[in-house]
Amino acid sequence: MHEMSLCEGVLHIIEREAQTQGFGRVKTVWLEIGALAGVEPEAMRFCFDAVMRGSLADGAGLEIIAAPGVAWCLPCGENVAVSQLYDVCPNCGGHQLQIVGGDQMRIKELEVE
Numbered sequence: 001m002h003e004m005s006l007c008e009g010v011l012h013i014i015e016r017e018a019q020t021q022g023f024g025r026v027k028t029v030w031l032e033i034g035a036l037a038g039v040e041p042e043a044m045r046f047c048f049d050a051v052m053r054g055s056l057a058d059g060a061g062l063e064i065i066a067a068p069g070v071a072w073c074l075p076c077g078e079n080v081a082v083s084q085l086y087d088v089c090p091n092c093g094g095h096q097l098q099i100v101g102g103d104q105m106r107i108k109e110l111e112v113e
């Protein structure tokens with residue numbers, strides 16, 4: 001389950017932010033997870049509590065924001081919505097799609113004290 005290492009990565013970022021911004025405690029973490037990121041939100045929730053235990057985000061809430069997948073379709077010449085990595089274009093049915101959004105996970109916001 002790679003969500004465990006993803007959660008550890010989130011914790012590293014939080015710890016770095018805590019040093020630069022000078023906060024000591026995190027209450028809520030907003031995570032934006034793209035539809036194409038290959039990340040299971042439920043697995044993230046499961047790992048989050050375990051990974052944050054004993055850290056400055058111990059007991060913090062996790063809010064997951066789902067970001068839609070967006071791809072550029074070459075034949076159509078426009079951005080289209082996709083829900084999976086190997087989807088075809090909903091307009092022309094073509095496969096010449098280049099993913100331009102929704103394939104990443106990032107910390108959107110932190111509620112700290």
Ligand SMILES: [Zn+2]
Pocket residue numbers: 073074075076077089090091092093094
């Ligand atoms: Zn198309």
